[in-house]
Amino acid sequence: MTSMSSQRQTVAATIPVTSDRADTGYSITDNLRRLLSHIQYENLAAGLCGGVISTMVLHPLDLVKIRFAVSDGVQIRPQYEGVVHCMRSIWQVEGLRGLYQGVTPNIWGAGASWGLYFLFYNAIKAYTQEGRQAELSAAEHLVSAAEAGVLTLCLTNPVWVTKTRLVLQYSTDPDRKQYKGMLDALVKIYQHEGLPGLYRGFLPGLVGTSHAALQFMTYEGLKRDYNKYKNMPSEALLTPWEYIAMAAISKFFAVATTYPYQVVRARLQDQHNTYNGLNDCICRTWSNEGAAGFYKGMVPNLVRVIPACCITFLVYENVSRLLLGQYK
Template sequence: MTVRCTVLSSVSDGLDLRPKYTGILHCMKSIWHQEGLRGLYQGVTPNIWGAGASWGLYFFFYNAIKAHHKEVRQKELGAAEHLLSAAAAGALTLCLTNPIWVTKTRLVLQYSTDPSQKQYKGMMDALGKIYRYEGVAGLYRGFVPGLFGTSHGALQFMAYEELKRDYYKYRKMQSDAKLNPFEYITMAALSKIFAVATTYPYQVVRARLQDQHNTYKGVMDVGRRTWRNEGMLGFYKGMVPNLIRVTPACCITFVVYENVSHLLLHR
């Protein structure tokens, strides 16, 4: 439910006719009154596909790259190696999933300010129309800030790995020992909050580039206009609902991943 509020908040530059919200509760209430329950779940299909594909591909690429580094170095990896492995995994994942995130943004940003604006019936309809009217370039809008955004995953995984390593040392445990769910949740939440607080501005820039209701010349144009019209706070619009949305999902993902990994390795 917070997906749409997050994106609308991040692209709201105060200068157009898009809906204005004072906060996440006001956003949800307004959408409920205007569009009902369906409005709160607009864009949920590509978000599910995008999140599932992104996490799956990310873990696959990350573990493969990390294993390669370990084989070459023949010793425990440090923060720099974890950072580089996660950044490379993020770039590879983005190359495959960017069209899904463009579709999600377009579906979320459908509202009745311009009757002539192309409307999308669903994920596949949006993908088809974006490709038909804008070509491959349309499906890869926001790709450049998305590449900068790989720093988000890189910082998160680096922080997560370092927290785990320090915790194992503190508890005098083996580096492959299994922890309880609460311990995984705590480390996942802390690493996610750290990554979001550090890299959130790129998400605002990326969402605004993908927004069909406004036209920007590029990343620098978004940055200049955001700074001129909204100041520093403009780059952090929607961060609170974003944290509320992504942190629980991140914690669940890491707990499931760690437990399934241990189960498969022991088998």
């Protein structure tokens, strides 16, 4: 661990530092080198651990949320009266395996997304902070989180398409199921729909980067203000319950603000329906279901994402500090 830190310091020492992120004295290559000098793979490992653990615990609720989100009242598919009825129905027909349908790409996607997100976010944040004593503003946290979200989405969108397709296989007859697993789904989607098929829902996904940006901005602001209130350093280690409370508040705010994009994204990725693009999906949802259509599945989503976020952030904060040697 010590050698990794020393290597980073050596690399960083060879790269010029400026207090102005947009300094025209540096080329794009120089700025990229400066950004890369802030990469800490401990953040990748910690984020991956948090994402995988929370996904393994709460995947059934994610499956329920997606099935409600695509229930447009037009397509012939199973109908559910609520979260409990949906989970009971799946359990009765398909057992535990049915509740964990699509868990493999979800674990890959959540682990990779959280790992990459924390990796990029912390690197961009440190790059923005270079040469400055003052803490980053809320707007700078927002921009850093949004940039990290775009980079992460570009790398992980195919995994999310695969997960959506797998959790929307309703038949219990293996011979009638379109996909046999994650790899089979990736190959078939690429064979039949090409690269655009793997990037279905990418545009609403880009909109969705605002979700994580708002969440991280709120989370960082809560930590900063709380530590100021307690006269502690801004990056001081908090108790597990304090991390959980801040993660829950920030997640609820982000979900309430941006949930409709998740419905649109899931519908665009649904193999049982076809839309002529983003505008067609939005117009048809509004026409058939009104404003309520954009909030379908929000309750099971909140039941899932708030505990998932709390678990992810709690694991991340503690694992990253352990790997970075910041525990005292």
